Amino acid sequence: MPDRSFLDWPFFGVEQRDAAQSFERWAAERLPTALGSDEDAERDVRGSVRRLVGALGEAGLLHHAAPDGEGPSGGLDVRTLCLARETLARASGLADFAFAMQGLGSAPISLYGTAAQKRRYLPRVSAGAAVAAFALSEAEAGSDVAAMTTSARPCPGGFRLDGSKTWISNAGVADFYVVFARSGEGGGTKGISAFIVDADSPGLDIGRNIDIIAPHPLGTLGFENCRVSADQLLGEPGGGFKIAMATLDIFRSTVGAAALGFARRALDEAVARALTRRLFGQALAELQLIQAKIADMALAVDAAALLVYRAAWSKDCRGGRISREASMAKLYATEEAQRIIDEAVQIFGGLGVVRGMAVERLYREIRALRIYEGASEVQKLIIAGQVLQAARAGAAGDSRR
Numbered sequence: 533m534p535d536r537s538f539l540d541w542p543f544f545g546v547e548q549r550d551a552a553q554s555f556e557r558w559a560a561e562r563l564p565t566a567l568g569s570d571e572d573a574e575r576d577v578r579g580s581v582r583r584l585v586g587a588l589g590e591a592g593l594l595h596h597a598a599p600d601g602e603g604p605s606g607g608l609d610v611r612t613l614c615l616a617r618e619t620l621a622r623a624s625g626l627a628d629f630a631f632a633m634q635g636l637g638s639a640p641i642s643l644y645g646t647a648a649q650k651r652r653y654l655p656r657v658s659a660g661a662a663v664a665a666f667a668l669s670e671a672e673a674g675s676d677v678a679a680m681t682t683s684a685r686p687c688p689g690g691f692r693l694d695g696s697k698t699w700i701s702n703a704g705v706a707d708f709y710v711v712f713a714r715s716g717e718g719g720g721t722k723g724i725s726a727f728i729v730d731a732d733s734p735g736l737d738i739g740r741n742i743d744i745i746a747p748h749p750l751g752t753l754g755f756e757n758c759r760v761s762a763d764q765l766l767g768e769p770g771g772g773f774k775i776a777m778a779t780l781d782i783f784r785s786t787v788g789a790a791a792l793g794f795a796r797r798a799l800d801e802a803v804a805r806a807l808t809r810r811l812f813g814q815a816l817a818e819l820q821l822i823q824a825k826i827a828d829m830a831l832a833v834d835a836a837a838l839l840v841y842r843a844a845w846s847k848d849c850r851g852g853r854i855s856r857e858a859s860m861a862k863l864y865a866t867e868e869a870q871r872i873i874d875e876a877v878q879i880f881g882g883l884g885v886v887r888g889m890a891v892e893r894l895y896r897e898i899r900a901l902r903i904y905e906g907a908s909e910v911q912k913l914i915i916a917g918q919v920l921q922a923a924r925a926g927a928a929g930d931s932r933r
C-alpha cells in the first residue's frame with residue numbers, strides 16, 4: 533500500500549483529501565479498462581489519450597483541470613492538480629499526461645479568457661468532449677521563449693498566423709490549441725500574444741509526429757495564412773508572454789507532482805523487490821547497502837513532496853507570483869525522481885531493464901520531465917533571478933534607511 537500519510541499534512545483541507553481519494557479510486561477501478569495494457573496503450577497513444585480524456589471527463593474528474601474560470605487562479609486549485617497528477621502518475625504516465633494536458637491547454641483560458649471564451653471551451657474540456665493543447669515552443673525558441681518567430685499580423689476581422697511550432701503535446705489529437713505568436717507590440721517578451729486556434733482552422737497543418745522514448749502524442753504544427761477571428765485573442769494584445777509564464781507558474785509545480793508519483797511508485801517497487809528477493813542466503817533488504825539506497829530514496833521522496841505541496845499551497849492560499857517555489861518544486865522533484873528510479877532499476881538488477889517491468893517504464897517516463905515546461909537549467913535561472921531580485925530589493929531598502 534503506497535504511503536498516503538502526507539495527506540495529513542496541513543497543506544490540505546477536506547476538499548483536497550476528498551479529491552485525492554476520487555483519483556485514487558478512479559485509478560484503481562476505471563483506469564485499467566480505459567488504458568488497456570501498457571503495450572497496447574503505447575502502440576496507439578493518440579487513441580489511448582482520447583479514451584483516457586473521455587473516461588476522466590465521464591468520471592467528473594476533469595473539472596479540476598478546467599474549472600469554470602471563476603475565482604483566484606481561474607478556479608484552479610493547484611494542490612488538487614498536484615494530488616491528481618501524483619496519483620495518476622503512480623499508476624500510468626499516459627493517464628497523468630491526458631489529465632495534465634487538459635489543464636495546461638485550457639489554463640490560459642481559465643486565467644485570462646473572456647466570459648464568452650470560457651463558456652465556449654471550458655465545459656467541453658471539463659466533460660472530456662474537447663482535447664486541449666498549449667503551443668509555445670519553436671525549433672529556435674524552447675527555453676528562450678522571447679525568441680519565437682511565429683507571427684500574428686492583423687487582417688480584416690482578426691489575425692493571420694504564419695510559422696511553426698514543435699514539441700507540442702496533443703498535436704493532432706487536440707480540438708483546439710492555445711498558440712503564442714509574435715504580434716509586434718514591442719520587442720522580446722513584450723510583443724507576444726496568445727490566441728485560441730480551433731483544430732479545423734484553415735491554414736493550420738498538423739505536421740509530423742515526434743516519436744519519443746516514452747510514447748505520448750507529440751508533434752509539430754504549421755501555420756500558413758491561418759486566420760483567427762479577433763474574439764479568439766486571449767487577454768491583452770502583447771500580453772502573451774505573461775500569460776505563458778503565469779500558466780507555467782501553476783503547472784510547473786504539477787510537473788514536480790507527476791515526478792513525485794513516478795518516484796513513489798519506483799520506491800514501492802524497489803521495497804517490494806528488496807523484501808522478497810533472496811541473495812547470499814538472506815533477503816536483499818537485509819543488506820546495508822540496499823538499506824542505504826532505500827533511506828536515500830525515501831528521504832528524497834518526502835523532501836520533493838514538501839517542496840511540491842509548499843509551492844501548491846503558496847499559490848492557493850497566498851496567491852500572487854510563485855515562480856521561485858514552483859521552480860524549486862519542479863527542479864528538485866524531477867531531478868530526484870530520476871535518481872530514485874535509477875536506484876530502483878539497480879535494485880531490480882537485470883530484470884529492471886526488461887521491457888514491461890514497471891521500473892523500466894518509469895525509467896523512460898521520467899526523462900522528459902527534466903526538460904519540458906522549462907529545463908532544469910531554466911529553473912535554476914529562475915530561482916537565482918528571484919533570490920537576487922529579493923536581495924537587491926532588500927539592499928535598496930537598507931540603503932534608504
Ligand code: COS
Pocket residue numbers: 668669674675676677678721773774777778780781853855904905906907910913914
Ligand atoms: N508571472 C507573471 N509575469 C512574469 C512571470 C510570471 N511567472 N515570469 C516573468 N514575468 C514577466 C516579468 O515580470 C517581466 O515583466 P516586466 O518586463 O514587465 O518586468 C517579463 O515577464 C519578462 O520576464 P523575464 O525578464 O524574466 O523574461 P526572460 O526572457 O528573461 O525569460 C525565462 C526568461 C528563461 C524564465 C523564460 O523564457 C522561461 O521560462 N523559459 C522556459 C520556457 C518553457 O518553459 N518552455 C517550455 C514550453 S512548455 S512545454
